[in-house]
Every structure is written in structure tokens, then in C-alpha cells.
Amino acid sequence: MQLVSPALPVGAYTYSQGLEWAVESGRIRDETGAGAWIGDLMRHGIGRFEAPLVAALIRHWSVGNSAEIARLNADFLASRESAELRAETLQMGFSLNRLLADLRDPALDNLRSGLADLPEIAFPTVWSGLAAAWQIDRQTAVVGYLWAWAENQVMAALKAVPLGQASGQRLLAELGQAVPPIAATALTLPESDWSNLTPAFALCCARHETQYSRLFRS
Template identity: 70%
Template sequence: MPPSLQLVRLLQLASPALPVGAYTYSQGLEWAVETGVIRDEASAGSWICDLLAHGVGRFEAPLVAALIAAWRAGDTAELARLNGEFLASRESAELRAETVQMGFSLRRLLADLRDDSLADVAATIVEWPEAAFPSVWAGIAAAWKIDPEPALSAYLWAWAENQVMAALKAVPLGQAAGQRLLAKLGNQIPIAVAAAEALPEGQWSNFTPAFAIACARHETQYSRLFRS
């Protein structure tokens, strides 16, 4: 695959237009806004940046890197194990439902794209009771021969962009504030990617108590825009 096509495919995977419903989820951010923990640009930036550094960057990112490696190696047993690990790591009902729903939507997209290069991905996950979103996303990235480092960078960028868009709606913030937040997060993503690629599994950690509490409390929040 030419490098320019790899880039185009990567942009497609990271696009908000990817039909998986990511925009409907805030991952607890809406509850943090409701309680005043997030109230302006600075507090939104602190929340999202801390979650990238201490949660997503230390668990989800290295797991996606491991998934891409397993897809490239054709290690179906490892893929099933990592998929189960991610599902087990979801700390609230909403978080688990989010990744299962997005994984289902992405699995359906495998057929809708009518791309023969994705046939092995579809065949591998067809028997899984539940496919987590990162598992299917990593499979598509590997099938499209996207190099691991840019793939992981794009995965984290898509997550960060979705968090910022949620903050823009829920706080609310202006468009310029959103761009400042994205620029700040963009500076952190290469650091998170390098750390994730080097982090052994024994040191993976998603210990972020405030995030877990926010996600659980959001389930009973009276008025809300988002599904998580």
C-alpha cells in the first residue's frame, strides 16, 4: 500500500464520520461538568489531559499496540485474550455498553465496506460473543497495513477529539477553546504513544478512581446529553 493511501485510510479510521456513534458518549465527562469539577477551559483540559496520561495512555493505548501486533502476527488466541481483557477493564455498565456497541457497529462496517483485505478480520471475530471497539479498530488498521506508531497516534487523537467535542457541548466552550485544548493534547499524544509502545503488560494500569466514579454516577444522572 502506498504511504499516501495508508495516510488516507488512517484519516478515515480516525474521522468523526466513522459510523460507530462515538459522538454520543462522553465517558463520564458530562457528570464532571454537572458537579462542577469541569467548569471552564482550564478544568476541562486538566481532566482530559490527566485521563490521557494516567488512564487511556497507560492501559488502552498499550493494549491497542498489543492488538495491532497480534493482528499482524495472526495470533487469534492472543487477540481473543486481549479483547477479553479490555471488556473486563470497563468499570461501569455504560463504559462496557459503549465499547460493545461501537465494536458491533465497526464489525458491521467490515461487511459494508466491501473490502476483501478485511475478510480475515471479519472471519476472526465472527465467533466472539462481544467484540470491543479497540479490537476491531486495530484489526482494520493492521489489515490496511498502517504502521503501528501512526495508527496508535490516530487512535488517541480520535479519543481526544471526541472528549474535546463533548466538553464544547457540555460546559459549554467556544470553538477557539476547543482548538487550544486539541493543540495541548496533540503535544501529549506522541509522548503517550512512545510510552505505550514500551510499556510491558505487567505495568499496564487504568487506576483512575475519579474517572470510574464519574462513569458510574453518570448512569443515574437526571438530565444528560450523552450516553456515557
């Protein structure tokens, strides 16, 4: 629960991941549009690339496979389609890595030393390492990761569209039902089938970089 809490001090609330441009360009106009955008991205993008990557990283952290951790960390950084997305995961990774020392938990010593060897650290790499160090089973961790992502997207939609609080709760209830089956697929998806091919998402993220008036950093 601590890992998926909005109180985790990594600055996730400052990012919309292209959703703000989708609102600006008229692709998202209301609750229905926001639900379709977030749900489709979770099913076809986050759920088919980021979620299975987190599951794989947890497995490799659990057995200390540093070579695979470094490879997957580099793969995730290379998959970021825009400068903002890359800066986002590095900033959040940096913030979560800095938190490790402040937690004063001896169980995190191996994680801290493992991360010290990486020149740049993506957020999922640190997050999955914490999940492994705290011995959270992979199913629970991936469900939590997807839920935290969806919740942050809904909060961004509440501000950017804007939507009311009741709309936000309806969206969360709908998205919450979709999370467990997406997580179950992510746990068994072969790496050869991972895919983050979401062109509209990539374009919105890139266009957001020059958006004149905005609330979010991405």
C-alpha cells in the same frame, strides 16, 4: 485518516465517558478544567492501558494470533468499570464490525472471520484489526487512536461545559502536543505495567448512569 475521522459511523459522538458528570458535579467548570481532566485521563488512563492494548492487538492481528486477540478483548471488557462504559465499547465494536462488510474490501476477509469467533467484541479489538489489515504502522495507529479519543472528549466538553470553538481549538493544540510521547510510551510499555487506575473517572462514569438530565449516553 478514515479510521480516526469523526465520520466513522460508530456513534462515538454520543458518548462523553464520564465527562458530563464531571461537569454536572462541578469538577469541570471551564477550559482549564476540561484540559486538565482530558489530559490527565489520556496520560494516566487511556495512554497506559487502552493505547498499549491497541498496540498489542495490532501486533497480534498482524500475525494471526487469535488466542491473544481473544484474551486481550476479554481483558478490555473486564476493565470497564461501569455498565455504561461496557455498553459503549460493545456498541461501538458492533457498529464497526458491521461496517466491515459494507466496505467491500477483500483485505478485510481474515479480520471478519477472526471476529466471528468472538462472542462480544470491544471497539479497540475491531479498530486494531482494521489498522493491521490496512498495514498501518503501529506508531501511526496509536497516535491516531489517541488523537481521535482526545478530539471526541473535546467535542463533548464544548457541548457540556459549554465552551466556545476557540477554547476547543486551544485544547486540541495542547492535547495534540502530548499525544506523540504518550503513544511512544504505550508502544514499549510492558503488559505488567498497564494500568487504568483512575478512580475519579470510574466514579463519574458510574454516577452518570443515574444523572437526571444529560446529553450523552455515557
